Amino acid sequence: MNHVRRFPGRVGLLVALALAALGIGATGAPAASSPGEVYTLTNNTAGNAVKVFDRGADGSLTAAGEFATGGSGTGGGLGNQGALVLDGGRLFAVNPGSDSVSAFKVKGSTLELVDTEVSGGDKPISLTVHKGLLYVLNAGGAGNVSGLTFSNGGELSPLAGSTRPLSGSATDPAQVSFDPRGKALVVTEKATNLIDTYAVDSASGLASGPIPQASSGATPFGFAFDKRGHLFVSEAFGSAADQSAVSSYGIDDGLIEPITPSAATTETAACWVVVTKDGRFAYTSNTGSGSISGYRVSHDGELSLLDADGRTGVTGPGPIDMALSRNGRFLYSLNSGDGTISGFRVGADGSLAPIEGASGLPIEATGLAAR
Numbered sequence: 001m002n003h004v005r006r007f008p009g010r011v012g013l014l015v016a017l018a019l020a021a022l023g024i025g026a027t028g029a030p031a032a033s034s035p036g037e038v039y040t041l042t043n044n045t046a047g048n049a050v051k052v053f054d055r056g057a058d059g060s061l062t063a064a065g066e067f068a069t070g071g072s073g074t075g076g077g078l079g080n081q082g083a084l085v086l087d088g089g090r091l092f093a094v095n096p097g098s099d100s101v102s103a104f105k106v107k108g109s110t111l112e113l114v115d116t117e118v119s120g121g122d123k124p125i126s127l128t129v130h131k132g133l134l135y136v137l138n139a140g141g142a143g144n145v146s147g148l149t150f151s152n153g154g155e156l157s158p159l160a161g162s163t164r165p166l167s168g169s170a171t172d173p174a175q176v177s178f179d180p181r182g183k184a185l186v187v188t189e190k191a192t193n194l195i196d197t198y199a200v201d202s203a204s205g206l207a208s209g210p211i212p213q214a215s216s217g218a219t220p221f222g223f224a225f226d227k228r229g230h231l232f233v234s235e236a237f238g239s240a241a242d243q244s245a246v247s248s249y250g251i252d253d254g255l256i257e258p259i260t261p262s263a264a265t266t267e268t269a270a271c272w273v274v275v276t277k278d279g280r281f282a283y284t285s286n287t288g289s290g291s292i293s294g295y296r297v298s299h300d301g302e303l304s305l306l307d308a309d310g311r312t313g314v315t316g317p318g319p320i321d322m323a324l325s326r327n328g329r330f331l332y333s334l335n336s337g338d339g340t341i342s343g344f345r346v347g348a349d350g351s352l353a354p355i356e357g358a359s360g361l362p363i364e365a366t367g368l369a370a371r
Contacts, residue, residue, distance in 0.1 A: 036325055036371040037064065037109055038332055038341065041083055041093055043073030043364045048095050048102075050084070052109050053358050055370070059330035059343050060356040064109035069102040070116035071095025074123070075364050077336065079190065080139070081175040081222035081272050081321060082126035083367030090114075090154045091369065092134060094124040101127065101136055103154035106371070117156035120146025120163050126175045130182035133159070133205045137176035137187060142169040145176055145185060145198065147205055159205055167194050167212035174221045174271075180229050184254055185209075188220040188233060195220055195233065197254040211254050216247040216261035222272040226279035230301030234270040234284045235262060244270035246284050246293070248301045260303040265293040266310035272321050277328045281350040283312065285319035285333050292319065292333060294350050306350050313352035315342040321368035332357065334368045341368070 034054035038061055042049045048069040053061040074097045083094045091104040091111060101119050104111040121138025128135050134148045134156070147162030166173055172191035178200070179186065185198040185207055198209035217235030224232050231251050237243040245262040268288030275282045275297070282295045282303065294312030295303045306312050317337025324331050324346070331344045331352060339361040344352035 034109065036327070038323065039084055039091060039369045040321070040334055040341070040361065040365050041073065041367045042066070042362050043075065043078070043096070043366045044362065045072055045075040045097055048073040048093070048097065050091070050093055050104070050111055051361065051365070052111065053341070054109055055325060055330065058355065059325070059345055061341060061343060061358040063358065063360070067104065067111040067113065069093050069095055070113055071100045071102060072097035073364065077364065078125045078139070078366050079172065079174060080125035080366065082128060082177065083321070084369040085127045085129055086369045086371060087129045090150070092127050092129065093367070094119070094127060094136070096123045096125055099124065101134070101148065101156065103150060103156050105154055114154035115156045117148060117158065120144070120148070120158060128177040128185070130178040133182070135176055135178070135185055135207070137173055139173050142166070143171055143173055145187060145207060147207065149205065162206050164198060164207050164209060167192055167196055167210055175223060177223065177225070179251060180225050180227065184251065186223065186231065188223060190219050190221060190236070193218050193220065195256060197251070197256065199254050209254065213256055216258050217245050221270070222284070224273045224275040224282065226275045226297060226301070227277070228279060228301065230259065230297070231256065232273050232275060232282045232303070234273050236269045236271055239269040239288055241268050241288070242266055244268060244286060246270060246273065246282065246295060246303060248297070248303050250301065259301045263295065263303040263305060264310070265305070267291050267293055274322045274324050274331070276324060276346065281306070281346070283322060283331060285315065285322050287318055287320060287336070290315050290317050290319060292322070292352060294352065296350060312350070313342070313344050313354070316340040321366065323368040323370040325370045330355070330370070332368060332370060334361070334365060336363055336365070339363045339365065
């Protein structure tokens with residue numbers, strides 16, 4: 001284990017205070033208890049940090065502090081989904097500029113850095129967790145996926161023998177995620193139009209594969225699963241105007257089978273995907289159109305566009321990552337064009353009503369997670 005930051009007793013307190021005075025630790029006074037929080041990464045080359053926003057009962061956001069990861073960012077877009085991931089009272093973050101992953105304890109609006117560990121490759125951009133197991137997608141070099149284990153407290157340890165390649169070199173991957181049962185990993189590759197799957201051994205946590213399979217549409221990007229295990233993948237179609245789409249798949253023994261191939265958004269550059277907890281609705285952010293397209297999801301995973309024009313919600317310019325609050329009532333999008341977060345109330349029919357969001361974020365910010 002390396003880059004570890006643990007500060008026991010009084011020494012820890014003094015060090016933490018010194019770091020705060022230098023602007024390296026948390027900034028701002030802890031906010032009062034709120035119904036939830038929203039998190040994003042600064043991705044700053046001089047020092048990566050998690051920005052925290054309190055979520056009000058009405059979904060509105062208030063800045064609550066900034067917490068250093070102990071690593072660095074790249075200062076530019078990552079073309080990814082999943083740079084931040086919540087797991088109960090833990091938050092995990094990538095440090096793509098220093099090839100590491102950070103683990104925090106979540107204490108309301110306050111984050112406590114527990115550990116920072118190497119990612120097992122170059123330029124980590126996406127994370128996924130399942131029952132004490134964390135896998136990282138490294139996009140640099142030839143690219144790979146690599147595993148770590150974590151304790152209840154969040155301490156990280158590399159998982160020996162877990163590093164696996166992608167389908168080849170120069171694949172431009174976007175995301176890694178476990179399926180709901182933790183039996184498979186999925187990776188999207190934008191440059192090859194492939195979706196890779198890996199079988200995960202339940203005893204050892206080791207992944208085997210990949211099994212590269214053709215995407216229904218071009219430039220598969222972000223994705224999400226519903227509670228029944230259906231897979232929903234955005235397709236940016238090389239950012240061709242008004243040509244993006246979302247496909248749904250069944251997945252069994254590592255093999256994907258299209259259910260609804262390339263359901264059009266009518267918008268440009270669909271990239272990030274979220275699915276509501278009840279599995280009734282899926283949303284994709286359209287980076288080139290400043291919009292969100294919503295879909296109704298059937299019991300069998302079939303997709304149908306909620307709005308004929310594909311514009312269920314209008315965001316700030318360049319929406320990228322999205323996150324749903326844990327109560328499912330609010331949807332947020334991180335907008336790379338103006339450093340804002342757009343907020344929406346999710347209606348019973350899947351409609352999106354604008355609410356107050358946040359501003360003042362660096363345009364290189366990446367990742368979004370919500371409680």
